[in-house]
Amino acid sequence: MKLRQSTGILLASPWIATFLIFWFFPLLYSLFLSFTDYRLLKPSYEWIGFDNYIGLFSDPAFIDSIKNTFIFVIGTIPTTTIIALLLAILIARNFTGRTLFRSAFFMPSITSMVVIALIFANLYSRGGYIYLLAKMLGIIPPDNGFLLSNKTALLSVMAMDIWMSVGYYMLLFLAGLKSIPIELYEAADVAGAGPWRKFCSITLPLLKPVTLFIIVINTIKSFQIFIEIFVMTKGKYGTSTTVYFIYESGLSRFNFGYASAAAYVLFVIIAIFSFLQFKLMRQEKIG
Amino acid sequence: MNIVKYILLCFILVIMIFPLAWMFRVSFMPANIDASFENILSGEFVLASYLDLFRSGNMFIYLFNSFFVGIIVTLGNILFCFMVGYAFSRYRFVGKDIWFYSTIFVLMLPAHVVIIPLYLMIYKAGMYDTYWALILPFLVNPIGIFLVKQYIDSLPPSMEEAARIDGAGELTILFRIVMPLCKPALAVLAIQSFMTNWNSFLFPLILTSSESVRTLPIGLALYQGHQAIDWPHLMAGSSLAVLPILVVFLFFQRHIVSGITAGAIKQ
Numbered sequence: 288m289k290l291r292q293s294t295g296i297l298l299a300s301p302w303i304a305t306f307l308i309f310w311f312f313p314l315l316y317s318l319f320l321s322f323t324d325y326r327l328l329k330p331s332y333e334w335i336g337f338d339n340y341i342g343l344f345s346d347p348a349f350i351d352s353i354k355n356t357f358i359f360v361i362g363t364i365p366t367t368t369i370i371a372l373l374l375a376i377l378i379a380r381n382f383t384g385r386t387l388f389r390s391a392f393f394m395p396s397i398t399s400m401v402v403i404a405l406i407f408a409n410l411y412s413r414g415g416y417i418y419l420l421a422k423m424l425g426i427i428p429p430d431n432g433f434l435l436s437n438k439t440a441l442l443s444v445m446a447m448d449i450w451m452s453v454g455y456y457m458l459l460f461l462a463g464l465k466s467i468p469i470e471l472y473e474a475a476d477v478a479g480a481g482p483w484r485k486f487c488s489i490t491l492p493l494l495k496p497v498t499l500f501i502i503v504i505n506t507i508k509s510f511q512i513f514i515e516i517f518v519m520t521k522g523k524y525g526t527s528t529t530v531y532f533i534y535e536s537g538l539s540r541f542n543f544g545y546a547s548a549a550a551y552v553l554f555v556i557i558a559i560f561s562f563l564q565f566k567l568m569r570q571e572k573i574g
Numbered sequence: 575m576n577i578v579k580y581i582l583l584c585f586i587l588v589i590m591i592f593p594l595a596w597m598f599r600v601s602f603m604p605a606n607i608d609a610s611f612e613n614i615l616s617g618e619f620v621l622a623s624y625l626d627l628f629r630s631g632n633m634f635i636y637l638f639n640s641f642f643v644g645i646i647v648t649l650g651n652i653l654f655c656f657m658v659g660y661a662f663s664r665y666r667f668v669g670k671d672i673w674f675y676s677t678i679f680v681l682m683l684p685a686h687v688v689i690i691p692l693y694l695m696i697y698k699a700g701m702y703d704t705y706w707a708l709i710l711p712f713l714v715n716p717i718g719i720f721l722v723k724q725y726i727d728s729l730p731p732s733m734e735e736a737a738r739i740d741g742a743g744e745l746t747i748l749f750r751i752v753m754p755l756c757k758p759a760l761a762v763l764a765i766q767s768f769m770t771n772w773n774s775f776l777f778p779l780i781l782t783s784s785e786s787v788r789t790l791p792i793g794l795a796l797y798q799g800h801q802a803i804d805w806p807h808l809m810a811g812s813s814l815a816v817l818p819i820l821v822v823f824l825f826f827q828r829h830i831v832s833g834i835t836a837g838a839i840k841q
Binding site: 291292293294295296298299301302303305306308309310311312313314316317320374377378384387388390391392393394395397398399400401402403404405406407409410416450454455458459461462507510511513514517518529530533534537538543546547550551553554557561 | 589
């Protein structure tokens with residue numbers, strides 16, 4: 288048995304090393320850095336306590352980035368979840384062409400985010416197809432296109448993100464729908480329940496676990512929105528998000544301590560949200 | 575299936591595929607022609623942008639780097655996730671629970687917390703702007719470990735036990751007996767790992783700086799910043815970034831879908 292012990296550790300060692308070196312240590316290192324004034328081209332750095340954190344909360348650029356991130360999270364997650372559920376219900380049953388629709392809806396979510404952002408940068412720009420479509424529908428687009436205006440830039444990025452990710456969550460909903468026993472619907476039919484009644488009393492309650500799971504992973508993902516902003520707006524026009532702020536202050540201005548503090552603030556926010564959602568999930572399972 | 579539903583589905587279909595169709599179409603347009611409706615519908619198809627990308631520019635290097643890094647990382651994940659997944663499934667060892675929870679922890683951990691320290695560490699280790707920086711941290715990943723562990727959990731251990739009684743060594747059992755049985759799980763793992771790596775952006779962006787090691791997504795994102803935007807060329811490069819994913823998707827759709835839903839159903 289002794290031999291099996293050491294073989295086990297040996298086999299697991301690639302993960303143990305990766306975890307300790309590339310995840311666990313950086314996590315602690317980052318926390319340490321957030322209490323220092325470490326920056327590039329500075330020979331030594333000092334412990335400055337909570338100064339970075341205090342600085343952040345009086346930095347309008349940081350406050351704005353938090354605000355924009357929250358707008359993004361709160362605006363996209365419910366919309367994405369509802370559209371994904373509707374799509375899943377639309378193609379849940381077998382019919383001719385079902386696979387085609389499923390693949391087409393899912394395709395954007397496995398495409399490179401950079402490519403999607405580049406395409407939409409054109410479509411949203413003055414003279415781009417979305418710009419022209421808006422005009423045709425009687426909506427007056429901003430003069431220089433949707434991405435060069437404080438009013439519409441963030442909303443446009445959000446709309447693109449919803450378009451891109453609904454297919455992915457639709458797949459998860461489809462898997463959830465498949466796991467509902469067909470007998471429940473048959474019993475409801477016998478009892479004379481209509482389609483709406485069946486949806487409210489069977490489908491929705493039984494989809495709760497998968498819905499919560501979707502909301503949890505989407506929350507963690509959405510709080511970290513970065514690529515879209517980097518490619519489409521460079522944080523201008525009221526679109527700077529927190530990870531973009533971290534990138535800017537840490538890796539273009541090389542203010543490592545300050546950026547690490549910002550990263551930890553966002554980390555704590557995400558941790559609180561995930562924790563609350565997990566608690567909700569637990570309650571569901573017990574209740 | 576009623577007609578209203580079909581019409582609705584087709585309407586959504588158009589919305590979902592239009593942007594990618596537009597990308598492919600523009601990539602075949604001659605340079606300096608605007609992408610107006612008339613030109614898109616009736617204009618000519620030329621390969622000029624693709625030829626230009628391969629003749630000059632760095633797109634070919636980016637493409638090579640993306641394939642090179644993607645293949646190495648995928649091979650690493652097949653080997654290491656298999657080893658680790660097997661250990662978690664079949665062995666008992668000190669701290670096993672802690673190490674297993676650490677995979678879930680990393681899965682939930684927002685990557686942005688580690689970008690600054692990782693950048694500094696890679697820099698100090700002399701790996702900044704090298705292939706090592708793009709490969710070493712990503713050779714094993716939690717989802718891959720789950721996939722393998724779940725799969726081996728479902729296999730009866732009788733084959734391994736029989737081999738052990740026959741005097742086979744642990745390595746023989748691992749690679750000659752268990753690995754071939756795990757082929758379906760490893761296929762899902764390989765596809766998932768290649769696609770994730772192919773589309774990866776944040777880490778390659780912060781860990782490299784020169785053209786010679788840059789991957790395709792970074793090249794595309796920064797290309798836009800350098801030149802006045804030249805859409806046919808940019809979209810030709812984008813098409814090259816999408817094409818491998820599209821091919822993988824068309825051939826292995828079932829694997830991709832099962833890889834995505836495996837985690838969700840278990841919860």
